[in-house]
Amino acid sequence: MKKTWITILLLAPVMAIAQGNIYTLKGKFKSAAAGGKVYLNYYKDGVTKRDSAIVQNGVFELKGPTEGPQQVYMTFVSKDSPADKKSRGRDSRSMYLDKGLILMNVTDSIKTASITGSVINTDYKKYSDLLKHSEMTINGLRKEYYGLTAEQKKDSALVKTIEDKMDQAEAGQKESLVAYIKQNPNSYFCFEALQKVAGPYFDITKVEALFDGLSASQRSSKEGQAFAASIAANKSTAIGKTAPDFTHLDTVDKAVKLSDFKGKYVLLDFWASWCGPCRAENPNVLKAYNAYKDKNFTVLGVSVDQEKDKDKWLKAIKDDGMPWTQLIDSDRSNKKRAGDLYAIKSIPSNFLIDPSGKIIAKNLRGEALEKKLAEVIK
Numbered sequence: 001m002k003k004t005w006i007t008i009l010l011l012a013p014v015m016a017i018a019q020g021n022i023y024t025l026k027g028k029f030k031s032a033a034a035g036g037k038v039y040l041n042y043y044k045d046g047v048t049k050r051d052s053a054i055v056q057n058g059v060f061e062l063k064g065p066t067e068g069p070q071q072v073y074m075t076f077v078s079k080d081s082p083a084d085k086k087s088r089g090r091d092s093r094s095m096y097l098d099k100g101l102i103l104m105n106v107t108d109s110i111k112t113a114s115i116t117g118s119v120i121n122t123d124y125k126k127y128s129d130l131l132k133h134s135e136m137t138i139n140g141l142r143k144e145y146y147g148l149t150a151e152q153k154k155d156s157a158l159v160k161t162i163e164d165k166m167d168q169a170e171a172g173q174k175e176s177l178v179a180y181i182k183q184n185p186n187s188y189f190c191f192e193a194l195q196k197v198a199g200p201y202f203d204i205t206k207v208e209a210l211f212d213g214l215s216a217s218q219r220s221s222k223e224g225q226a227f228a229a230s231i232a233a234n235k236s237t238a239i240g241k242t243a244p245d246f247t248h249l250d251t252v253d254k255a256v257k258l259s260d261f262k263g264k265y266v267l268l269d270f271w272a273s274w275c276g277p278c279r280a281e282n283p284n285v286l287k288a289y290n291a292y293k294d295k296n297f298t299v300l301g302v303s304v305d306q307e308k309d310k311d312k313w314l315k316a317i318k319d320d321g322m323p324w325t326q327l328i329d330s331d332r333s334n335k336k337r338a339g340d341l342y343a344i345k346s347i348p349s350n351f352l353i354d355p356s357g358k359i360i361a362k363n364l365r366g367e368a369l370e371k372k373l374a375e376v377i378k
Helices: 119-146 156-183 190-198 208-212 222-236 276-292 307-319 367-376
Strands: 022-029 036-044 047-055 059-065 070-078 091-097 100-106 114-116 247-250 255-257 265-271 297-303 325-328 349-353 359-362
Touching: 036 059, 047 059, 091 119, 119 156, 156 190, 156 208, 190 208, 190 222, 208 222, 265 276, 265 367, 276 297, 276 367, 307 325, 349 367
Parallel strands: 022 100, 265 297, 297 325
Antiparallel strands: 022 059, 036 047, 036 070, 070 091, 100 114, 247 255, 247 325, 265 349, 349 359
């Protein structure tokens, strides 16, 4: 089981809405007396968006433009729900919207409703069923690990047994995902499967051949183009490559470039104020900074916080006592944003860059960071 807990950060480009790409979702409850409201929540372009429709006489309809498959979370609040229970125990489910007519037949609940007229949701069920057993196993092992007492965690044999089981479960899941990708080259969910196979730090050696085996339509889709860009960015930020330059604003809105630090060893550190593992790692980065700041070394922090959370970002910098230059990468429309140039799919992530501008190491944590700095900085 991996010791570094990682927050997955998904990055996607903005595409124009094609004419005629409209979804229509029609729902029908078994009981014509059903009434209330259905709500849709989904994440798009860096923000959470919402829609809703009234359920009257057991039917409802939602309609709108779509750029392609969009995962949404649907919730039904019955008119008969007690006021004190409207915010908990709701009837909810995850599903996908895509162009065309989608029919939802509600017998017992939204959660168990059948969905027809939608290839994307048929594929979603197939993909979800594939992962169901392995996810249950992995989640169960995580629960077992987190449930260990302080005394039990001292038992190295017990901890190793759980970690070995976790490694086996994750390896088995990846084997199933690889098989799914090969057997379903035209599935939208191949991209989610590819992300899982690639791992949090996007190992292209595990996915490039699989991506090349997808159908032409999937490779040329919005998701396919984004995945191809991630492969290209990963190659351009491999150890030994020149670190791609970028410009972002610092804490006082001054434009700062990575190349401004050329001539020094630089730890390019991607993080966010809301990222627990990042905040837990900050003391280690601070320790390394203090040990080597007078030896031609510095840290350049790049936060992926959203603009609306700028105050939280500034507070985190102060609370964690980080004296080095901090930039914010919040503009998702920026085609040369650091997060895209460095194929950041998870945080914390970092790159150690030498005085000539070459990347010499990646994703150094704790003692590994100090060990590497001691090796290269004399």
